[in-house]
Every structure is written in structure tokens, then in C-alpha cells.
Amino acid sequence: MEKDPQAARERLLDIQKLISAEQKNLRSHIRQLKPPYPALPESDEDLGDRLKELAERIERQWGPRVELDVNLHRHRLPWAVAQGVYFIVHEALVNAARHAKASSVRAAIRSEDRRLHIVVADNGRGFPFHGRRDHAALAGMILGPVTLRERVASLGGELAIESGETGARLEIVLPHGEKED
Numbered sequence: 001m002e003k004d005p006q007a008a009r010e011r012l013l014d015i016q017k018l019i020s021a022e023q024k025n026l027r028s029h030i031r032q033l034k035p036p037y038p039a040l041p042e043s044d045e046d047l048g049d050r051l052k053e054l055a056e057r058i059e060r061q062w063g064p065r066v067e068l069d070v071n072l073h074r075h076r077l078p079w080a081v082a083q084g085v086y087f088i089v090h091e092a093l094v095n096a097a098r099h100a101k102a103s104s105v106r107a108a109i110r111s112e113d114r115r116l117h118i119v120v121a122d123n124g125r126g127f128p129f130h131g132r133r134d135h136a137a138l139a140g141m142i143l144g145p146v147t148l149r150e151r152v153a154s155l156g157g158e159l160a161i162e163s164g165e166t167g168a169r170l171e172i173v174l175p176h177g178e179k180e181d
């Protein structure tokens with residue numbers, strides 16, 4: 001603080017934003033643990049903005065360059081699905097930064113054929129296995145990020161991972177029960 005007060009103020013502002021975002025995430029987690037309430041929103045129209053904020057936060061906190069491409073084709077996702085997507089992308093980005101030590105991560109979320117396609121690719125160390133594994137192989141061999149795989153399964157989706165020395169690529173397909181605008 002004494003050497004560079006402006007940098008210290010900026011860092012404190014970043015920390016305040018991080019705490020605020022994590023409080024929102026915690027509230028969402030708590031809501032998921034409770035029975036549904038009529039006051040909960042029917043859909044999440046802010047998912048794209050929330051993911052953009054997440055990508056910026058991951059860049060500031062962990063360091064990798066994060067490229068985000070969200071294209072939901074004018075569809076609004078049901079709130080529970082949007083929350084699941086947010087937490088899936090969050091975990092995938094943090095894992096790429098923290099465990100794979102990636103310097104670059106790309107996340108694409110697209111709505112196609114009444115399904116949601118999520119691809120997260122990084123240039124990190126990859127997983128302890130090389131090649132492609134589908135959801136059944138990952139579960140049977142207890143490979144990959146267990147929490148992520150379980151979250152995908154809870155939403156009725158499938159996870160596949162391609163891993164090698166130059167990084168990993170997670171491919172997730174979810175039914176999304178969209179609502180057309």
C-alpha cells in the first residue's frame with residue numbers, strides 16, 4: 001500500500017468484486033439445496049452477462065486469457081438449467097487455470113437442436129490420460145473432474161473429454177428445455 005497506493009486500491013476493488021460475485025454464487029448454491037420457491041425466476045436472461053463477468057474474474061484471479069462465445073439463439077434457459085450451466089463453466093475454467101496451469105481457455109456455449117452444447121478447451125497439461133473418453137468411460141474408470149461429471153449427469157447431459165500433452169477439451173451436451181422469445 002505504501003509503495004503503490006493506486007495499485008493497492010485497484011486490487012482491493014478487485015477483491016470486493018470477487019467477494020460480491022462469490023456471495024451471489026453461494027446464494028445460488030443455497031437455493032439449489034432448498035425446495036423450489038414460487039419467487040425464483042422462471043428463466044435466467046442474464047446468463048451471458050454472468051458468464052462474461054465470470055470469464056473476466058477468472059482472468060484477474062487466475063491469470064489465463066479466457067475467450068467466451070455464448071450463442072443461445074434467442075432462447076431463454078430455465079433457471080435451474082442456467083444455474084447448472086454457470087456452475088459447469090465456472091468449474092471447467094477454474095480447473096483449467098488451477099490444475100492444468102493453462103495460459104489460454106476458450107469456452108463456447110451454443111443452443112442447437114433443442115440441446116445445449118458447451119465446449120471448454122485449454123492449452124494446459126491435460127488430464128492423466130490421453131485420448132478421448134466418453135461419459136460412461138469417465139464414470140467407469142473414475143477419470144476427470146468428478147463433481148463436473150456428476151453435475152452434467154444431474155442435468156441429464158453427457159460429458160466427453162479429449163486430453164493430451166497440449167491441453168484438454170471438454171464437450172458437454174445438455175437438454176435445455178428452452179423458451180423461445
